[in-house]
Every structure is written in structure tokens, then in C-alpha cells.
Amino acid sequence: MKFCSHCGHTVAFEIPMGDDRPRHLCHDCGAIHYVNPRVIVGVVPYLGDQILLCKRAIEPRLGLWTLPAGFMENGESSEEGALRECWEEALARVRTDDLYCVYDIPHINQVYLIYRGELTDTDFGPGPESLEVELFHEDEIPWDDMAFPIMTETIQHYFADRKEGIFKLHRGVIERKL
Amino acid sequence: MKFCSHCGHTVAFEIPMGDDRPRHLCHDCGAIHYVNPRVIVGVVPYLGDQILLCKRAIEPRLGLWTLPAGFMENGESSEEGALRECWEEALARVRTDDLYCVYDIPHINQVYLIYRGELTDTDFGPGPESLEVELFHEDEIPWDDMAFPIMTETIQHYFADRKEGIFKLHRGVIERKL
Numbered sequence: 001m002k003f004c005s006h007c008g009h010t011v012a013f014e015i016p017m018g019d020d021r022p023r024h025l026c027h028d029c030g031a032i033h034y035v036n037p038r039v040i041v042g043v044v045p046y047l048g049d050q051i052l053l054c055k056r057a058i059e060p061r062l063g064l065w066t067l068p069a070g071f072m073e074n075g076e077s078s079e080e081g082a083l084r085e086c087w088e089e090a091l092a093r094v095r096t097d098d099l100y101c102v103y104d105i106p107h108i109n110q111v112y113l114i115y116r117g118e119l120t121d122t123d124f125g126p127g128p129e130s131l132e133v134e135l136f137h138e139d140e141i142p143w144d145d146m147a148f149p150i151m152t153e154t155i156q157h158y159f160a161d162r163k164e165g166i167f168k169l170h171r172g173v174i175e176r177k178l
Numbered sequence: 179m180k181f182c183s184h185c186g187h188t189v190a191f192e193i194p195m196g197d198d199r200p201r202h203l204c205h206d207c208g209a210i211h212y213v214n215p216r217v218i219v220g221v222v223p224y225l226g227d228q229i230l231l232c233k234r235a236i237e238p239r240l241g242l243w244t245l246p247a248g249f250m251e252n253g254e255s256s257e258e259g260a261l262r263e264c265w266e267e268a269l270a271r272v273r274t275d276d277l278y279c280v281y282d283i284p285h286i287n288q289v290y291l292i293y294r295g296e297l298t299d300t301d302f303g304p305g306p307e308s309l310e311v312e313l314f315h316e317d318e319i320p321w322d323d324m325a326f327p328i329m330t331e332t333i334q335h336y337f338a339d340r341k342e343g344i345f346k347l348h349r350g351v352i353e354r355k356l
Binding site: 001002003004005006007008010011018021024033034035036037038039071072073074075076077078079080098099102104106107109111113128169171173 | 179180181182183184185186188189196199202211212213214215216217249250251252253254255256257258276277280282284285287289291306347349351
């Protein structure tokens with residue numbers, strides 16, 4: 001950030017009075033520009049003992065597989081956002097059961113809220129951000145071609161919980177790989 | 179938002195190619211400025227059968243009571259953020275038990291992640307954003323002087339769950355009052 005989005009003046013990056021960390025602030029109009037973590041909402045769409053995955057048509061990780069998920073938008077609830085992403089990426093509709101995973105990824109300033117939801121039918125297909133959309137049994141999951149570790153972990157939890165017969169909320173912090 | 183924070187040019191507010199909703203975008207440098215929901219992190223600090231509340235020293239709702247909570251910052255996990263807010267607002271330290279409430283407030287673009295945590299000692303007091311910090315038994319809670327409905331609901335859940343002896347995750351969407 002170089003310019004104030006309110007008045008167009010150059011911004012400084014310094015600690016505002018009464019604060020404890022540097023922010024982009026405008027000495028001309030006084031605006032302080034806070035930058036906060038973003039929420040990614042997603043869903044584990046399942047049907048029987050299969051789950052739905054999308055092969056990414058966009059960067060990052062083009063060509064690799066993931067659960068339908070994306071940035072939460074203003075004006076929607078996290079569950080509405082998860083359903084929207086499932087529709088946009090997989091043209092699929094689900095009935096959500098419950099919030100399933102809450103993950104923090106502090107080094108990239110992201111919070112993940114992932115729901116579990118049963119597909120209402122098998123009428124799905126790739127949206128503009130997907131190359132393919134497919135149902136997978138556990139032993140068919142393309143583990144070596146998964147786009148994001150957080151989604152791999154979510155899917156592992158899903159199949160483990162399914163075997164146990166109890167779906168519990170999973171929570172975790174994904175640290176930067178050293 | 180009137181000016182591009184990257185290049186200082188005036189921004190337009192229109193639907194970018196391939197998108198489905200208007201964004202602030204710069205026709206000069208091509209930047210699209212996304213605005214997403216913000217996460218508020220907080221904690222229910224308890225000790226025995228009491229909980230800790232803060233009387234707000236700042237607007238909005240100056241002079242009313244709330245749980246320690248505030249905007250999650252970049253670079254921290256939601257749990258770290260909740261502990262930080264508890265320290266900043268109540269000079270109190272807690273050992274967090276678990277994530278307790280996840281609320282969406284779509285009309286103000288906020289997601290709340292509220293933890294439960296036992297105070298490690300009674301060495302607390304008002305931080306710069308609080309006028310008073312006090313422990314309350316259930317029958318002493320200033321219900322009529324609470325700052326935010328979401329915090330009132332969280333506290334009601336807390337005491338109800340405490341009676342039942344089981345703390346479960348609570349989830350909800352707070353709609354705009356009509």
C-alpha cells in the first residue's frame with residue numbers, strides 16, 4: 001500500500017498513537033488502513049462413502065485437487081459462502097450438516113471455516129475455476145496431487161471420523177514449513 | 179474507497195471481467211481491491227462460577243459491558259488473538275479450553291471466534307480500552323447494560339452449558355434487527 005484510498009496522498013507505515021504495531025496511515029486525512037486476516041470458506045461435499053474434489057483450473061496449484069473453497073465475501077454468512085463456493089467451483093449443491101474444521105494459517109493471514117455437506121444429487125460439473133470435478137472413494141483420493149495440505153488434513157479427518165461414526169469439530173494451526 | 183492504494187489513481191466500482199459482483203478496481207494499474215469480512219476474536223474468561231467482563235472505555239457502546247474481544251491481526255492465530263485481546267482489555271491471562279462460539283454477522287461483515295478460557299489468577303484490571311474489569315456470578319451479570327447481543331448470547335450459553343456440565347460449540351448467524 002502506497003497511497004491513501006480515501007484521499008490519494010502517500011501513506012506512511014508507522015505505529016499510530018495508542019497502537020502497538022505499524023499500520024499504513026495517512027498524515028493528510030488521518031485515515032488508518034487496517035489489514036486483517038481473510039476467511040476462506042469451504043465444504044466437504046460427500047455422497048455415500050465418496051467425497052467430491054475439484055481439479056484447479058487456476059493458479060496457485062493449477063492442475064491439483066482440492067475441496068471447493070474460496071474467500072468469504074462481505075454480506076454473506078460463512079455457511080452461505082461455503083455453499084456459494086461449492087456451486088461456483090463444482091456446480092454442486094449440498095445440504096450442510098455442521099461446521100467441521102476451523103484452521104488458522106497465521107503466516108499467510110488466513111482462517112479456514114470448512115463445513116460438511118451431503119450432495120443433494122449427482123448433477124455437478126466443473127465451474128470456471130475447475131478443470132474436472134469428481135467423486136472419490138477413500139482409496140481413490142489423489143493424495144500425491146492435492147493442492148493444499150489443509151485440505152488433505154480435512155479429508156483425512158473426514159474418512160477417519162466416518163469410520164468412527166462420529167464427526168467432531170477439528171481445529172488447528174498450520175505453521176510455516178521450516 | 180476513492181483512490182487506488184497501489185498507484186494513487188481514482189478507482190472505479192464495477193464488476194471485473196469474470197467476476198460476479200462489483201469491486202473497487204483501478205483502470206490505470208489494473209489492481210482489484212477486494213474487501214472481505216473481518217474476524218473478531220474473543221474469550222469467555224472464567225474462574226470458578228464467575229466470568230470476567232469489561233466495561234468499555236471507547237465507542238461504540240462506551241460504558242457498557244462486554245467480553246474481551248477485538249479484531250484479529252495479521253500474523254496471529256485466532257486463539258493467540260483471543261489471548262492478546264484478553265490481555266489488552268482486561269490485563270488478564272487465561273488458559274484456553276477450546277473454541278466455544280462461531281458467529282456470523284453478515285450485515286456488518288464480521289465473523290466471531292470466541293474461546294473459553296480459565297483465568298490463571300485474579301491479577302487483572304482495566305486496559306486502555308476498558309473503564310472497569312470485574313468478575314460476575316450469573317445473577318450479577320449486568321444484562322441490561324451489555325454492549326453487544328452476540329456477547330449476551332455467548333454468556334447465556336456459557337452458564338446454561340455449565341449447569342449441564344457439557345460445553346459444546348455454539349454456532350449462529352446474527353441477522354439485522356428489522
